[in-house]
Amino acid sequence: MKDINPKLIRILECQSCNSNLKLVESNFVCVKCGAVLSTQNGMVDFINGSSDKRQMELRHQKEEIFYFNTTIKARLYEIGRKIITCDYVVKDYFNEFLGRIKKDAIVVELGSGNKRCTEDIINVDIFPFPNVDVLSDIKKTPFGDNTVDYVIIDAVLEHVPEPQTVCKEIYRILKPGGMVFCVVPLIHQYHGYPKHYFNITEDGLLHLFNEFSTCEVKLYRGPTSAIISLIAEYLALAFSGNNNNLYMAIRGAVLIPIFWVKYLDKLWCHSKKSTRICNALCAIVTK
Numbered sequence: 677m678k679d680i681n682p683k684l685i686r687i688l689e690c691q692s693c694n695s696n697l698k699l700v701e702s703n704f705v706c707v708k709c710g711a712v713l714s715t716q717n718g719m720v721d722f723i724n725g726s727s728d729k730r731q732m733e734l735r736h737q738k739e740e741i742f743y744f745n746t747t748i749k750a751r752l753y754e755i756g757r758k759i760i761t762c763d764y765v766v767k768d769y770f771n772e773f774l775g776r777i778k779k780d781a782i783v784v785e786l787g788s789g790n791k792r793c794t795e796d797i798i799n800v801d802i803f804p805f806p807n808v809d810v811l812s813d814i815k816k817t818p819f820g821d822n823t824v825d826y827v828i829i830d831a832v833l834e835h836v837p838e839p840q841t842v843c844k845e846i847y848r849i850l851k852p853g854g855m856v857f858c859v860v861p862l863i864h865q866y867h868g869y870p871k872h873y874f875n876i877t878e879d880g881l882l883h884l885f886n887e888f889s890t891c892e893v894k895l896y897r898g899p900t901s902a903i904i905s906l907i908a909e910y911l912a913l914a915f916s917g918n919n920n921n922l923y924m925a926i927r928g929a930v931l932i933p934i935f936w937v938k939y940l941d942k943l944w945c946h947s948k949k950s951t952r953i954c955n956a957l958c959a960i961v962t963k
């Protein structure tokens with residue numbers, strides 16, 4: 677069982693009266709109205725008792741989100757994903773971003789799933805994965821205004837029907853000068869976990885973060901990654917005859933002989949035009 681992240685006390689606020697919360701044993705209690713928020717396994721639940729429903733939904737979506745899980749299958753998938761899939765990050769802007777983070781900073785990952793990027797990061801998700809610290813809708817988080825130093829939102833905005841609302845929420849919780857690292861797909865196949873609403877261009881990212889003082893958009897996964905993932909999807913479509921398992925198997929098998937092609941993206945990553953047809957973009961944003 678994990679402990680409650682002690683940094684949470686610095687940023688959580690009461691959902692009823694926006695006052696500070698204090699930690700009493702293992703519950704958060706509002707200093708003004710006395711509202712009590714219970715915690716379970718180090719996770720604070722802001723989805724108001726609907727976690728049974730969430731557990732049900734989670735079970736139904738297990739097929740689609742298994743690789744966020746902690747099973748051996750998930751770990752093998754993760755290793756495979758790094759080597760044989762088209763998932764190749766040309767320049768590691770993410771680790772560069774993590775490298776800037778000071779020890780005492782408050783770092784929040786929105787839509788974290790089950791991964792944990794740094795030891796004391798505050799993971800927020802709508803599903804109760806074991807590594808989640810705050811169970812909450814990311815459109816309305818339980819954090820106070822101007823309380824967070826860094827926000828990570830990696831391949832999440834495309835799964836939210838109102839990405840603009842999420843960006844406004846990030847603006848609200850970030851301290852002035854606080855930073856965001858955001859990854860979005862561009863030329864990328866449909867992937868619903870549970871839904872996939874949008875792919876986002878450079879203009880789209882600049883528009884979503886237009887309230888912020890700066891937004892730099894960079895190539896994250898390149899054009900070759902995009903092409904080989906589409907080839908794999910296309911051949912799976914052509915030869916799977918609507919059988920889902922066969923679809924997945926063909927898609928994986930196609931990548932085995934061609935996965936190395938993705939490293940060609942090293943050649944194009946400096947061309948500005950590469951962001952027209954790349955697999956994914958990232959934005960480094962400052963409030």
Ligand SMILES: [Zn+2]
Pocket residue numbers: 690691692693694695706707708709710711
């Ligand atoms: Zn209150």
